[in-house]
Amino acid sequence: GVPIANRVEPGKRPRSSMAPTIVRRNGDPILVVGSPGGSRIIGYVAQAIIAHLDWGMDVQQAVAMPHLVNRFGTYDLEAGTSAADLESGLQALGYETNIRDLTSGLHAIAVTPGGLSGGADPRREGIAMGN
Numbered sequence: 001g002v003p004i005a006n007r008v009e010p011g012k013r014p015r016s017s018m019a020p021t022i023v024r025r026n027g028d029p030i031l032v033v034g035s036p037g038g039s040r041i042i043g044y045v046a047q048a049i050i051a052h053l054d055w056g057m058d059v060q061q062a063v064a065m066p067h068l069v070n071r072f073g074t075y076d077l078e079a080g081t082s083a084a085d086l087e088s089g090l091q092a093l094g095y096e097t098n099i100r101d102l103t104s105g106l107h108a109i110a111v112t113p114g115g116l117s118g119g120a121d122p123r124r125e126g127i128a129m130g131n
Contacts, residue, residue, distance in 0.1 A: 019045045030110065045106070058110075105121050
């Protein structure tokens with residue numbers, strides 16, 4: 001098979017681990033989010049933050065939404081989702097595209113006036129629970 005770019009071996013550092021991110025407003029935490037995913041982590045985490053803070057999605061909706069990630073000039077579009085429907089439009093604008101499985105594994109906690117609200121990516125194991 002093809003060797004995994006981020007495989008563990010002596011003397012090697014991983015390309016990345018996770019991206020634990022704390023978003024603060026006036027010094028207070030309002031959102032904590034992270035994901036595995038190698039070089040796609042930045043896109044996964046940024047998309048979830050924008051979806052929650054700018055588009056008003058609840059934290060579960062934000063981590064579950066279809067992914068499109070531009071890495072190195074090529075858009076990776078999540079197979080079997082509405083993101084894949086953007087392929088022809090992006091290609092018409094001159095972008096290279098790949099449709100593929102994107103198994104992010106995002107998890108997030110939003111700090112709200114009513115307490116904490118969690119979200120777990122349905123693409124991997126994990127759940128968000130609370131009272």
